Amino acid sequence: MDDEEARTRLLDTAEELFYAEGIQAVGMDRIRAGSGVPLKRLYRLFPAKDTLVTAYLERRDRRWLGSLREAVTGAERPVLAVFDWLADWFAEPDFRGCAFLNAYGELGAGGPEPVLGVVHRHKAELHALLAGLPGSSPALADDLLILVEGATTVAALTPGPAPALRAREMAARLLSPTG
Structure with a gap:
């Protein structure tokens, strides 16, 4: 998976979870798990x-x-x-x-x-x-x-x-x- 695909997966997962449950209710680990993107890459693409x-x-x-x-x-x-x-x-x-x-x-x-x-x-x-x-x-x-x-x-x-x-x-x- 290249960075573009990882970014798309992360944003798709973030949008689904943030919109459905709220920003504060969803942690980065749930975004990582839902997207299948390794934590290291997640934080490289989105440092915070x-x-x-x-x-x-x-x-x-x-x-x-x-x-x-x-x-x-x-x-x-x-x-x-x-x-x-x-x-x-x-x-x-x-x-x-x-x-x-x-x-x-x-x-x-x-x-x-x-x-x-x-x-x-x-x-x-x-x-x-x-x-x-x-x-x-x-x-x-x-x-x-x-x-x-x-x-x-x-x-x-x-x-x-x-x-x-x-x-x-x-x-x-x-x-x-x-x-």
Whole structure:
């Protein structure tokens, strides 16, 4: 196994365990055991747990935002397509809320700067994506971000597409000229 394969295995295992059980609940030995990567190589690739958590969140950010961008590109009503995409995500059997808010909730404002940096960048990039959609604006993106985050939090507590569909209705009212 080369370093690239080892890194992929470690990140796949870290993502599965951190997302399902939480960052603090999962130790590096469980990551090692689940990935099949020797401990020495794990610590060579990720010298500390914080570096692994940061890499996991960075990779998740790229995939999550990439998937959302793909879903809204070319959509007839891109703002509403955001919520359709969320409804599909919320219906996934392993849905457990927002990995970035989960990480922030676990680690708090005093958490490791690299991890918190990824969390803040992710939310800023999500806001920028929402602001850049046809028919949107920075001010509307503020409201849409609250709808996205609120729906995600509610869905983490009561899984299923309903929170996204309700937030979609609210977004449609925001887009309506009559409010």
